[in-house]
Amino acid sequence: MNIKKGDTVQIVAGKDRGKRGEVLKVLPKANRVVVQGLNKRKKHQRAMPNAQGGRQMAPEILIFDAPVDLSNVMLVCPKCGELTRVGYEREAGQSKRLCRKCETVMDA
DSSP states (O other): OOOOTTOEEEEOSSTTTTOEEEEEEEETTTTEEEETTOSEEEEEEOOOBOTTTTOBOOOEEEEEEOOEEGGGEEEEOTTTOSEEOEEEEEETTEEEEEETTTOOBOOO
16 A cells, blocks of 8 residues: 555545545555545434433434545645655665655655
8 A cells, every 4th residue: 555644645536625634544455544534424323321310321423534445545745745646666675655756755
């Protein structure tokens, strides 16, 4: 996967097109990423019985960031700030990610 946790990405397709955010979680098996503040979803949670007093708690509506398909996001270069593809360079047995536009190393 070209994108890692902590990278800044921009949504290129869908309802949040053009918005940027930080990657919170990468799901490689599902080929998806969770981006902070984007692709919001609501989940209605059932009211749970309360043991003390015998009263039920009110139903709760949870708002969370849902995963986005990897094909709908593009990496933003930390130096030039442009959308870019990722290149790789092997140096001393380690591979480093490169910005294809400004040729800077993205990994610290």
